[in-house]
Amino acid sequence: xxxxxxxxxxxxxxxxxxxxxxxxxxxxxxxxxxxxxxxxxxxxxxxxxxxxxxxxxxxxxxxxxxxxxxxxxxxxxxxxxxxxxxxxxxxxxxxxxxxxxxxxxxxxxxxxxxxxxxxxxxxxxxxxxxxxxxxxxxxxxxxxxxxxxxxxxxxxxxxxxxxxxxxxxxxxxxxxxxxxxxxxxxxxxxxxxxxxxxxxxxxxxxxxxxxxxxxxxxxxxxxxxxxxxxxxxxxxxxxxxxxxxxxxxxxxxxxxxxxxxxxxxxxxxxxxxxxxxxxxxxxxxxxxxxxxxxxxxxxxxxxxxxxxxxxxxxxxxxxxxxxxxxxxxxxxxxxxxxxxxxxxxxxxxxxxxxxxxxxxxxxxxxxxxxxxxxxxxxxxxxxxxxxxxxxxxxxxxxxx
Amino acid sequence: xxxxxxxxxxxxxxxxxxxxxxxxxxxxxxxxxxxxxxxxxxxxxxxxxxxxxxxxxxxxxxxxxxxxxxxxxxxxxxxxxxxxxxxxxxxxxxxxxxxxxxxxxxxxxxxxxxxxxxxxxxxxxxxxxxxxxxxxxxxxxxxxxxxxxxxxxxxxxxxxxxxxxxxxxxxxxxxxxxxxxxxxxxxxxxxxxxxxxxxxxxxxxxxxxxxxxxxxxxxxxxxxxxxxxxxxxxxxxxxxxxxxxxxxxxxxxxxxxxxxxxxxxxxxxxxxxxxxxxxxxxxxxxxxxxxxxxxxxxxxxxxxxxxxxxxxxxxxxxxxxxxxxxxxxxxxxxxxxxxxxxxxxxxxxxxxxxxxxxxxxxxxxxxxxxxxxxxxxxxxxxxxxxxxxxxxxxxxxxxxxxxxxxxxxxxxxxxxxxxxxxxxxxxxxxxxxxxxxxxxxxxxxxxxxxxxxxxxxxxxxxxxxxxxxxxxxxxxxxxxxxxxxxxxxxxxxxxxxxxxxxxxxxxxxxxxxxxxxxxxxxxxxxxxxxxxxxxxxxxxxxxxxxxxxxxxxxx
Numbered sequence: 035x036x037x038x039x040x041x042x043x044x045x046x047x048x049x050x051x052x053x054x055x056x057x058x059x060x061x062x063x064x065x066x067x068x069x070x071x072x073x074x075x076x077x078x079x080x081x082x083x084x085x086x087x088x089x090x091x092x093x094x095x096x097x098x099x100x101x102x103x104x105x106x107x108x109x110x111x112x113x114x115x116x117x118x119x120x121x122x123x124x125x126x127x128x129x130x131x132x133x134x135x136x137x138x139x140x141x142x143x144x145x146x147x148x149x150x151x152x153x154x155x156x157x158x159x160x161x162x163x164x165x166x167x168x169x170x171x172x173x174x175x176x177x178x179x180x181x182x183x184x185x186x187x188x189x190x191x192x193x194x195x196x197x198x199x200x201x202x203x204x205x206x207x208x209x210x211x212x213x214x215x216x217x218x219x220x221x222x223x224x225x226x227x228x229x230x231x232x233x234x235x236x237x238x239x240x241x242x243x244x245x246x247x248x249x250x251x252x253x254x255x256x257x258x259x260x261x262x263x264x265x266x267x268x269x270x271x272x273x274x275x276x277x278x279x280x281x282x283x284x285x286x287x288x289x290x291x292x293x294x295x296x297x298x299x300x301x302x303x304x305x306x307x308x309x310x311x312x313x314x315x316x317x318x319x320x321x322x323x324x325x326x327x328x329x330x331x332x333x334x335x336x337x338x339x340x341x342x343x344x345x346x347x348x349x350x351x352x353x354x355x356x357x358x359x360x361x362x363x364x365x366x367x368x369x370x371x372x373x374x375x376x377x378x379x380x381x382x383x384x385x386x387x388x389x390x391x392x393x394x395x396x397x398x399x400x401x402x403x404x405x406x407x408x409x410x411x412x413x414x415x416x417x418x419x420x421x422x423x424x425x426x427x428x429x430x431x432x433x434x
Numbered sequence: 435x436x437x438x439x440x441x442x443x444x445x446x447x448x449x450x451x452x453x454x455x456x457x458x459x460x461x462x463x464x465x466x467x468x469x470x471x472x473x474x475x476x477x478x479x480x481x482x483x484x485x486x487x488x489x490x491x492x493x494x495x496x497x498x499x500x501x502x503x504x505x506x507x508x509x510x511x512x513x514x515x516x517x518x519x520x521x522x523x524x525x526x527x528x529x530x531x532x533x534x535x536x537x538x539x540x541x542x543x544x545x546x547x548x549x550x551x552x553x554x555x556x557x558x559x560x561x562x563x564x565x566x567x568x569x570x571x572x573x574x575x576x577x578x579x580x581x582x583x584x585x586x587x588x589x590x591x592x593x594x595x596x597x598x599x600x601x602x603x604x605x606x607x608x609x610x611x612x613x614x615x616x617x618x619x620x621x622x623x624x625x626x627x628x629x630x631x632x633x634x635x636x637x638x639x640x641x642x643x644x645x646x647x648x649x650x651x652x653x654x655x656x657x658x659x660x661x662x663x664x665x666x667x668x669x670x671x672x673x674x675x676x677x678x679x680x681x682x683x684x685x686x687x688x689x690x691x692x693x694x695x696x697x698x699x700x701x702x703x704x705x706x707x708x709x710x711x712x713x714x715x716x717x718x719x720x721x722x723x724x725x726x727x728x729x730x731x732x733x734x735x736x737x738x739x740x741x742x743x744x745x746x747x748x749x750x751x752x753x754x755x756x757x758x759x760x761x762x763x764x765x766x767x768x769x770x771x772x773x774x775x776x777x778x779x780x781x782x783x784x785x786x787x788x789x790x791x792x793x794x795x796x797x798x799x800x801x802x803x804x805x806x807x808x809x810x811x812x813x814x815x816x817x818x819x820x821x822x823x824x825x826x827x828x829x830x831x832x833x834x835x836x837x838x839x840x841x842x843x844x845x846x847x848x849x850x851x852x853x854x855x856x857x858x859x860x861x862x863x864x865x866x867x868x869x870x871x872x873x874x875x876x877x878x879x880x881x882x883x884x885x886x887x888x889x890x891x892x893x894x895x896x897x898x899x900x901x902x903x904x905x906x907x908x909x910x911x912x913x914x915x916x917x918x919x920x921x922x923x924x925x926x927x928x929x930x931x932x933x934x935x936x937x938x939x940x941x942x943x944x945x946x947x948x949x950x951x952x953x954x955x956x957x958x959x960x961x962x963x964x965x966x967x968x969x970x971x972x973x974x975x976x977x978x979x980x981x982x983x984x985x986x987x988x989x
Contacts, residue, residue, distance in 0.1 A: 270767065273754075276708035276715050283758040285765065412763035419763075 084413030241271025465933025466967025802865025
């Protein structure tokens with residue numbers, strides 16, 4: 035929608051983008067129809083493999099040069115209390131009782147007028163969160179920009195690009211840039227910081243949420259011009275094995291709620307699946323993230339020799355949603371994550387790089403990359419399907 | 435048209451005789467065997483209490499360990515006693531059960547009468563109760579002396595404690611821990627139809643019938659048939675057999691037999707290295723046993739299938755948990771669903787089920803030797819000698835030796851030792867046929883990167899994999915013959931003796947003639963004279979041995 039108050043230049047840009055989008059839509063529909071005709075109704079004939087997702091968290095690269103200014107820290111509680119006008123005795127009392135309600139309130143309600151700085155971070159000044167200075171990040175080139183000019187890509191905000199760990203240039207992952215210097219989400223594999231691990235362990239142990247992946251059309255173990263990748267909300271909780279890991283080869287049903295069904299075309303080359311661009315919507319978990327909405331999403335998934343699936347999902351996500359998802363535990367976030375709510379807020383706002391607001395020009399979305407890992411499972415769309423399914427999970431068996 | 439061979443004619447004749455039901459005339463002579471005294475198994479004890487008093491009467495405590503003899507716990511049960519420590523457990527269980535039976539929740543439903551005063555003895559009510567449940571517990575009516583003794587206990591206790599129900603419970607405790615309940619003591623009597631020969635008396639016959647077909651104590655109708663003397667006639671026996679075999683409880687009887695034959699009691703001690711086999715849990719153990727028992731009873735009883743087909747059938751049942759190990763989709767979220775493996779699936783028959791594969795493996799690796807030995811001993815009734823004490827197993831156990839990447843290679847090197855060759859030749863080839871399944875029973879195509887060769891030979895019949903091993907077992911004459919031997923030994927509580935050789939051979943023949951159908955074999959055993967023939971010279975001396983005396987003394 036073009037608002038009347040929009041500047042002419044911006045309006046023209048949006049009109050042009052609208053035309054391009056419509057052309058793409060028509061062209062892609064035609065291309066899809068042509069592809070369908072070319073491949074017949076069995077465009078995805080071939081093996082189908084199902085997977086249950088065991089890891090789905092922000093992909094945070096951890097290298098030695100990421101944070102030359104050091105890592106972020108929790109608020110200086112004594113300074114906060116002093117600035118609030120507390121007496122030395124009161125400060126001593128609060129510091130000695132860090133789990134008390136009084137301590138939490140004194141820390142969180144530190145806005146200039148007693149505002150809760152996690153709920154209303156803009157009320158506080160920018161404390162200057164330390165952000166990533168490194169050159170490497172997981173993710174994708176989401177805005178399509180490949181040159182080194184300072185001019186941002188259309189529908190984007192200016193930002194520096196990363197390279198991927200395997201050398202691919204022009205990676206957009208401003209979410210990592212904003213939050214990558216927080217100790218809580220840095221880990222040795224790039225995506226297993228202790229907070230993220232804690233979240234996933236609880237998700238698995240308590241069966242909070244199940245995501246399923248299905249890859250159709252695997253004619254060849256390495257190369258397939260056309261595969262279909264589905265990522266779905268599951269309706270059955272994950273089951274753990276004797277080691278406390280998610281049990282392999284379980285049967286999992288896809289949720290009937292089609293809002294959380296995401297299907298996209300992809301290609302497989304040398305065992306790596308790369309999908310087309312799509313919008314990814316997933317119901318989140320009851321504790322941390324209510325919903326995921328990735329815009330201009332894409333996936334890169336690699337089939338592992340043991341039958342597992344590993345990869346990355348990239349896309350833009352709403353910056354304020356990302357903020358509230360990050361700091362929603364308030365005082366607990368600030369103390370355990372070694373960061374501050376306003377620091378996270380301003381860092382995310384400054385780093386946001388997609389979908390500029392038509393009025394302010396500020397980007398409302400931020401480029402993200404999530405690591406995904408999944409193990410073999412039988413994914414059922416409907417009852418009665420099992421009988422017709424071939425042994426899709428780990429058909430080659432394992433080796434002792 | 436081909437002429438029928440002699441054996442086919444015999445089989446046909448036997449079959450016709452079986453169908454028309456005039457079987458006894460063609461039965462070969464059998465010496466019978468000695469009477470046996472069998473201790474109740476844990477399952478039997480629990481089932482009886484549940485049958486008489488209801489499934490909500492909880493039994494807590496540890497039972498005496500069972501003894502496996504001649505491949506069966508049912509035979510071992512004839513050779514075990516009760517230790518002092520074991521008796522303490524029985525006493526504790528009996529007290530617990532009795533207390534529940536007379537508590538306020540159960541008494542009105544289970545006792546069957548109300549005392550004149552709950553605070554004083556009531557001999558009439560106590561007598562009614564003890565007579566009714568005592569007949570079911572002891573599998574015969576109580577003698578006059580037994581009943582008198584029970585009433586004395588109940589009256590004394592009720593008087594002293596001022597509570598009728600507490601007194602009743604004390605007497606009941608004594609009955610539930612009495613040898614008459616814990617041991618199935620068979621009693622012989624002179625056979626009026628065969629001068630000079632002995633047979634089981636009617637109550638012992640009823641007991642054998644009931645435990646064989648239902649794995650529990652005789653019900654009221656069967657005991658009534660014993661009391662009236664009907665059970666001593668062929669017609670009366672056939673009537674009861676028809677009734678019992680038509681009952682769904684026949685499934686419980688068949689399950690108990692196969693549970694014993696397949697040595698599933700060993701699951702209680704089964705463990706796996708969960709680092710190697712993280713899918714192994716206690717729930718898997720339970721499901722694996724149940725899967726096999728369901729497969730067996732569905733095939734043999736519901737579908738009236740050929741026993742040998744159990745080793746080739748692609749049909750079975752799945753739970754979600756088992757589906758993760760078989761790697762097949764299972765739609766039901768709780769309970770069981772039918773499953774049929776595809777014709778080209780590596781799995782076919784009981785040998786490829788998790789119960790057999792996991793039970794006969796070590797905790798950390800599969801073992802062709804253990805599996806081959808089990809196949810010989812459990813399914814073919816052949817005895818394999820134990821290994822000598824000084825064998826060095828290092829080579830076999832080292833699964834990471836790059837020189838010997840598969841079990842076949844390791845065993846090949848191990849079996850070059852002179853002391854090992856003989857036995858390994860007998861058992862390894864069959865065990866190697868199951869090597870495409872690991873210690874848990876999960877399929878694998880290779881071990882340490884080397885493809886697994888699952889070919890071998892069973893008694894001269896070559897096979898290429900587990901499915902064709904199952905076919906070789908199906909076609910092996912020792913397979914149905916083993917079942918006949920085991921089934922008879924299970925029913926009689928002892929292996930068949932030399933004087934019963936012709937009788938067993940006859941059972942083999944009739945089993946074949948009837949298409950290897952278990953119900954027909956069971957029926958032939960329980961409707962025969964041979965099954966109840968007793969060789970021991972013991973005379974029926976006790977007053978409990980005749981129905982007339984029993985009735986009289988119970989009044």
